Amino acid sequence: MSPLSPSLWTLLWTLSFCVPVSSPEVVRLTAELGDDVTLKCNVTNKGNIVVVEWTRPDLDPEYVFLYRDGRSDPDEQNPSFKDRVKFKTDISDGDVSLILENVKTTDSGSYQCRVVQEGTNSRKEKSILKNGLIRTINLKVVQKVVRLTAELGDDVTLKCNVTNKGNIIVVEWTRPDLHPEYVFLYRDGRSYPDKQNPSFKERVKLEKTDIRDGDVSLILENVKTTDSGTYECRVFQRGTNSKKKRNTDSIRTIKLKVYQKGEKEEGGHEEGGHEEGGHEEGGHEEGGHEEGGHEEGGHRALHLGLMLSAAVLVSTVVGVVMFRKRSPYRPAAKEPSGPGRPGGPEQV
Structure with a gap:
């Protein structure tokens, strides 16, 4: 079989980037002003947890809560969260959920949970942290x-x-x-x-x-x-x-x-x-609810659908190419016209 044309290689190369990779879980959560809320985050691998980062990327400093070497680090924490955050439970079982107390309207925002476990990576700590995003929680605080x-x-x-x-x-x-x-x-x-x-x-x-x-x-x-x-x-x-x-x-x-x-x-x-x-007025944002929120519906199904579509498209393109290479296009012979051609009308 002869090599694929440059345009076909370009098409296949582009399709290879259409297959999505798994992304961190995104949760939407609403709470009323003054409530205590739980920002849930769990580690599936039950290894020794050495660093836990809860951050708000839009703030400076961005740390909502930082845990490392067996203790919290309030020196790195954004002052607006001082004395208002704590772990929900003992983190040895992988539950690094955070309780945020007495929420304010300014607490509305996107919270990110990252975890580093012992032996997960040999690179420098900061690069490990930035690659360990587990969950993003979009919190909306509404007035009572x-x-x-x-x-x-x-x-x-x-x-x-x-x-x-x-x-x-x-x-x-x-x-x-x-x-x-x-x-x-x-x-x-x-x-x-x-x-x-x-x-x-x-x-x-x-x-x-x-x-x-x-x-x-x-x-x-x-x-x-x-x-x-x-x-x-x-x-x-x-x-x-x-x-x-x-x-x-x-x-x-x-x-x-x-x-x-x-x-x-x-x-x-x-x-x-x-x-x-x-x-009090009811209603929650986009199906989210207090104490955990609601996972964004259908994002996994969308990933699966895109992967299947890309696979079918790639298979179709390759199949067409192989068929054409094995069965080269040949123009059909021109049929004779006029009297005397096979199957033509008899001469009178």
Whole structure:
């Protein structure tokens, strides 16, 4: 058989790159603000684990958690994760899952898990780490949203609680659509009515005078139709930040709808909301769920389909080439025309 033409070699060479290689597992995960989430990662080979890397490539430094030589290395860790991450369990069985506590909206991002086991590679440590990607987790942190309905003239309680029982020095209740936006401002042990939007003057107060237990719920009295809107609760605690500045993460968002008396009975509740509390919005991103998330559907089936397609295409091309080489094309003999050709009409 004669050698393949250059164009055919080019085609086969290109097809060889169409067969995909197995890629690290990708998981999508959603969590609500303030929750603790588990970023799952497991090693199939039960060898001695010498290095575990959890990273966020978009951050600098990128390390969420770094474990090597039998201990964690907080010096390499991004400061935003300090005292908020830990292993889920003993890693000797290959489970290097990470617990991320009290998640913030800024924790949304792509997390990568890498593991180095003793004897897996003789090259320098850094090159081994970069080749050991096991899993990528795309985390989305969403705000807790409560829908609340009330009748005109009612007193309503806007619930908000702090999970960490630290010393509370600032409490902010705001309506971002108003100017000034403050519904209620508490700082250094007292309220600041001069910063408050005039429409809430003498109509709001903390549900508890002692907020050391973390309950910073707000009572809004004699509600008006103009009180309908989105309320945000923010808290700043001493020791959570070296600088005394506003915490941009709202703990809770409440959407309040005030009805005229009798209107609610005619129109029903707004999107399932209930007076004095409401309920949190459901729904998760792309099928992901808390405490593990959901594997991206169909990516393995796609790989298999592409591999089969490429194999069939290569086999077809090679088969056609071999057939042509063994059975060279020969033009058919030109049939005689006119009277007297075999099978032609008899002459009269």
